[in-house]
Amino acid sequence: MRRTLVAVMAMAVITPVALAACGKDDDKGANAWMSTPSAGASASAGADSSREESATVPISLAVTPATGKTDVPVSAEIGFKLAGGKVTTVTMKDSAGxxxxxxxxxxxxAWVPSAPLKTKQKYTASVVATAxxxxxKTAATSFTTMGKPGKKTGTGLYLFDDRTYGVAMPVVVEFSPGVKKADRAAVQKRMFVTTTPAQPGVWSWTPNGTQAYYRGPEFWKSxxxxxxxIAVGGLPTGGGRYGDRDRAATAKIGRSFEMKVDNRTKKMTVLQDGKTIKTMPVSLGKKGTPSSSGVMVVMEKKEATVFDTTDTDGADGYVTDIEFAQRLTWSGQYIHSAPWSxxxxxxxxxxxxxxxxAPGNARxxxxxxxxxxPVTVKGTGDKLSYGNGWTPWDKPWSExxxxxxxPVPANLK
Known part of the structure; x- marks a missing residue:
């Protein structure tokens, strides 16, 4: 069925751009934004150094923001300019101590606070470096944060806390309005992903800067x-705007389950943990409304819904009850039960x-x-448009x- 956009999850501020396609429904799920995880390798906070400073080893240490600086964004990090040692302790306190x-x-x-700072507050920080x-060597600073910004960039994270996802689940972040190229590096530096067990990954932006995807060279390990x-709360995002808030979630990856659809045979092959467990016949888009070929992922599941295309197709539109619908694109392509075909x-x-x-296969x-x-469709007359769904896997790693x-690390190129 061909339908119009319905958001997979209700974003805190934004929704994706609507595109015409297989049907329409007005139900929207609720997304969850969770507590902030750590931004990187651990460093002690609040501990005092037990060693005395020594002039025999020339440690050079300066920190930012500079002492006395005002109107500092609440996303501020304690930055270091250091030679002759390494930072061993960072202590930061608010105006109440x-x-x-x-x-x-x-x-x-740098040292990254675990949450955005408060507005119009004075903070002090002490940094100890050890040779x-x-x-x-100890250096200190004090600064005052800015007030609430007048313009904000809306953000969203397509990830629920404590949920289990498929092996092709990308980390998807949205920005409204989109972040311009000149500002993306600073934003990307504040987007942290930790995988356990450790696996490489890279962020990649859509051309208009409204989405950024994080994935590795291969699907995630089960x-x-x-x-x-996504530590962008209060972060300058360009054009006088600041990120609306931090977003965070911790989730798990389940077993490997892949669906591969071939238009030539008109069959779907289902593999679990690399082994074929089922094949089933399919019917794809007819000539005038072809299915998209490409690598997609299941974005949404609804046991029962209604496809309504009357708002886009007028007199040629239809309203149809649908069972076992699984969304693949924003433009409205699904896997679903179709007893009529x-x-x-x-x-x-x-x-x-x-x-x-068929209904039994759909269930x-x-x-x-x-x-x-992941869902791979091949051999149709239409190529999947990048960004029409969660599409980072539709590009080869080199692209x-x-x-x-x-810059991408050399070992990941």
Missing amino acids: KAVAGTLREDGS DDGST GTELKVR VGDQGRRNVSHGCVNV WLFDRTLIGD FIKGSAL
Whole structure:
């Protein structure tokens, strides 16, 4: 069936751009924004150094923001300019003397508070660096944060806390309005992902800057924990705007479950943990409304819904009850039960772009899939548009990493 956009999850501020396609419904889920995880490798906060400073080893240490600086964004980090040692302790306190928690960046270049600072507050910070011989150097600063910004960039994170996702689940962040190229590097530096067990990954932006995806060269390993913090609350995002708030979630990756659809055979092959467990006939989009070929993921599941295309197709539109619907694109392509096309499935394409399957097969799939399971369609007359759904896997790794606003490590190129 062909339908118009319905958001997979209700974002705190924004919703995706509507596109015409297989049907329409007005139900919207609720997204969850969770507590802030750490931003990188741990560093002690609040501990005092036990060693005396020594002039025998020339440690050079300066910190930012500069002492006395005002109107500092609440996203402020304690930055270091250091030679002759490494930072071993960072202590930060608010105007009431309460300690502020935070962590060191993995590269040791700065200390990141675990949550945005408060507006119009004075903060003090003390940084201790230690040389190889045990001698230390201490530097301190105090600064005052800015007031509430007049313009904000809305943000959203398509990830629920304590949920289990498929192996192709990308980390998807949205920005409204989109972030311009000149401002993306600073924003990307504040988007943290930790995988357990450790797996490489890179951020990549869509051309208009409204979305950024995080994925690795391969699908996630089953059992992986994804810990995400989008630490853009109060961060300058360009054009006098500041990020609306931090977003965070911790989720897990489940078993491998892949669906591969071939227009030539008009069959879907289902693999679990790399082994074929089922094949089933399908009917794809007819000539005038072809299904998209590409690598997609399941974005939403609804056991029962209504496809309504009357607002886009007028007199040619329809209202149809649908069961076991699984969204693949924003433009409205789904896998769903289609009892009216059972006779065509495996033989010819009659849908409005969706993957039609028999009711029993639709239920079988619905009972086993997870949000984030990959779906590959090949051999149709239409190429999947990048950004029409969660599409980072539709680009080869060499192309995907070109969308990063920061240099990609040599070992990932």
